[in-house]
Amino acid sequence: xxxxxxxxxxxxxxxxxxxxxxxxxxxxxxxxxxxxxxxxxxxxxxxxxxxxxxxxxxxxxxxxxxxxxxxxxxxxxxxxxxxxxxxxxxxxxxxxxxxxxxxxxxxxxxxxxxxxxxxxxxxxxxxxxxxxxxxxxxxxxxxxxxxxxxxxxxxxxxxxxxxxxxxxxxxxxxxxxxxxxxxxxxxxxxxxxxxxxxxxxxxxxxxxxxxxxxxxxxxxxx
Numbered sequence: 001x002x003x004x005x006x007x008x009x010x011x012x013x014x015x016x017x018x019x020x021x022x023x024x025x026x027x028x029x030x031x032x033x034x035x036x037x038x039x040x041x042x043x044x045x046x047x048x049x050x051x052x053x054x055x056x057x058x059x060x061x062x063x064x065x066x067x068x069x070x071x072x073x074x075x076x077x078x079x080x081x082x083x084x085x086x087x088x089x090x091x092x093x094x095x096x097x098x099x100x101x102x103x104x105x106x107x108x109x110x111x112x113x114x115x116x117x118x119x120x121x122x123x124x125x126x127x128x129x130x131x132x133x134x135x136x137x138x139x140x141x142x143x144x145x146x147x148x149x150x151x152x153x154x155x156x157x158x159x160x161x162x163x164x165x166x167x168x169x170x171x172x173x174x175x176x177x178x179x180x181x182x183x184x185x186x187x188x189x190x191x192x193x194x195x196x197x198x199x200x201x202x203x204x205x206x207x208x209x210x211x212x213x214x215x216x217x218x219x220x221x222x
Contacts, residue, residue: 012161018154021122022112027071030101035063040097042104044080050089052123056096065103072102072110075119079126081148082107087136093123109153117158121166124173125158 008014017023030039041060048054072078074097080090085107094102111126113119125131134156139146161169204210 008159009161011165012159014157015160016154017111017122017156017158020114020116020158020160022114023150023154024070024110025112027073027101030062030066030071033062035061035066037062037099039065039099040094040102041065041069042078042094042102044085044090044105044107047078047080047090047092050091050127052092052127054092054094056098059098060103062101062103068106069103070106070108070110072104072108073097073112074100075113077111077113077119077123077126078104079109079111079148079153080105080107081109083136083139083144083146086139086148087132089127089132091123091127093119107147109148109150111153116163117160118163118166118170120170122158124170131156 030037038059039062040056041058042054042056043058046055046057070078072094074095075093077093078091080086080088111122113122135148135152138148138152140149141147160166201210208215
């Protein structure tokens, strides 16, 4: 990944993601739990593109999912590694998992933050179009079933500000995104109002209201 042309602030450093986060960490705690314990189940279809929103609508028993699926915990970042899900931005920070544990598609990489980096900071960095473009360029495998290798995630350079500044960056991103969402909602409202206004104009036109003043100025001779 290229970052040679970018000048970062003095307190920041550049590290590889694998230096400050675990990639596809082993989750062995569930092995000691009852196979009947209910946990979150997260297939690819329940992860929205780019927004990071997930639908926590499916629950399974551990015994049904502990083989063949990817385990993760609250505050892990899940990253779709297969085409076209990765290119479309199926990346999310998971939270509110039932019993704190989830299992999902085997086509997820899992990134677990450390004390050096905020999980939300990782999520916003990975979901960027630039990162996804670079990940796409490093995909391996046959056409139609290409995947981002684990090594790409491990070696990916990431700018690392101090923790307090990471939190400020995350807060500022969310503040600006919230303003954008409000703008989109206002635009939708305006578009809906415009549709109503257009119909009102047409209604008035064929009720003679639009030309009322004109008629008064141009009376019909009897």
